[in-house]
Amino acid sequence: MMGTQAVAVSRGPAEEPGDRELLLRVQDGDADAFDVLVRRYLTRARVVARRLMQDPDDADDLVQDAFLRALDRIATFDVARAFEPWFIRLLVNLGLDQRRKQKVRRTEPHDPETFAGGVSPEQEMERAELKDSLGKALAALPDRQRLIVTLFEIDGHSTEEVANMLQVSQVTIRWHLHQARRTLRETLKGWAE
Amino acid sequence: MKRLLGEPDRDAELAAALRRADPMPDPAGEEDLRRSIMARARPRLADLQLPTGQWWDWLSGWVRIALPVGLAASLAAGLLLPHSVETVNLVASSTAEGGADSTLIVAAFSEPSARGQLTAHLIAPESNDWLLEQVLTQ
Numbered sequence: 080m081m082g083t084q085a086v087a088v089s090r091g092p093a094e095e096p097g098d099r100e101l102l103l104r105v106q107d108g109d110a111d112a113f114d115v116l117v118r119r120y121l122t123r124a125r126v127v128a129r130r131l132m133q134d135p136d137d138a139d140d141l142v143q144d145a146f147l148r149a150l151d152r153i154a155t156f157d158v159a160r161a162f163e164p165w166f167i168r169l170l171v172n173l174g175l176d177q178r179r180k181q182k183v184r185r186t187e188p189h190d191p192e193t194f195a196g197g198v199s200p201e202q203e204m205e206r207a208e209l210k211d212s213l214g215k216a217l218a219a220l221p222d223r224q225r226l227i228v229t230l231f232e233i234d235g236h237s238t239e240e241v242a243n244m245l246q247v248s249q250v251t252i253r254w255h256l257h258q259a260r261r262t263l264r265e266t267l268k269g270w271a272e
Numbered sequence: 273m274k275r276l277l278g279e280p281d282r283d284a285e286l287a288a289a290l291r292r293a294d295p296m297p298d299p300a301g302e303e304d305l306r307r308s309i310m311a312r313a314r315p316r317l318a319d320l321q322l323p324t325g326q327w328w329d330w331l332s333g334w335v336r337i338a339l340p341v342g343l344a345a346s347l348a349a350g351l352l353l354p355h356s357v358e359t360v361n362l363v364a365s366s367t368a369e370g371g372a373d374s375t376l377i378v379a380a381f382s383e384p385s386a387r388g389q390l391t392a393h394l395i396a397p398e399s400n401d402w403l404l405e406q407v408l409t410q
Contacts, residue, residue: 108321125297146309150316213293232287
């Protein structure tokens, strides 16, 4: 979604071919078509990966792996299907696998400093307060719950869409969402007081 | 339980707080990442490229399938054809015999003299010489 906007600004929407056309060309090994596809979904992929991996470098590695994995499977991809949910699902599954492996290797808690980004001083102050409360609470959530609550609350996806992306039932999504919200609301309540 | 069945309501306050705390990726690194993805993707894209599409490519592709199928078909034909010719001959001869038998039956009913001939054909000849011959040969 965000990637689409970025491409539309830089090139103009009229020039952009649809996903289906691009995918057919990529299936024939067209590098330019794949480049357009990468540009279109890169920002979106980075946002999801960043939420999942927390470490920015790990997140970018995950995005790279996901695009290459998608390319490996592109020959058998049904172009009648929507690309984005399929690609995000692939990225999430890869990310969850990597997180599991990371947890086996290192068990120390994540450093919340890595949440910082390039923002104004006012935002930085506000963010600093949030970092101590909501940021920590978000980081402490199980990977799947963190992803579900951000996809639902921030990106505005329905539980059906999130269930489709993560390949789990809607009831499971709603249960995770409920758990995550409860934890975050508690944190938010404490932060506001 | 009810909250698990229906679509949950949006929590605007939580969403706003999450948006502020959501770790956004640094846009500066995006172009480098794209270049890196494309560099690693090029060999894979080259593998995906279609063959030239010349007629000999098409032919060589089919030869791999057509050759074993042709061999199997000729082998099967070699085994089955003599057997089927034999079956056809057998059917033809039995039909001819059947025709002779029915001729005899018609004759037996129309002429009383032919009855002995019919008995000899169906059961045994009227004389017992045939029985003696059988015993001697065994």
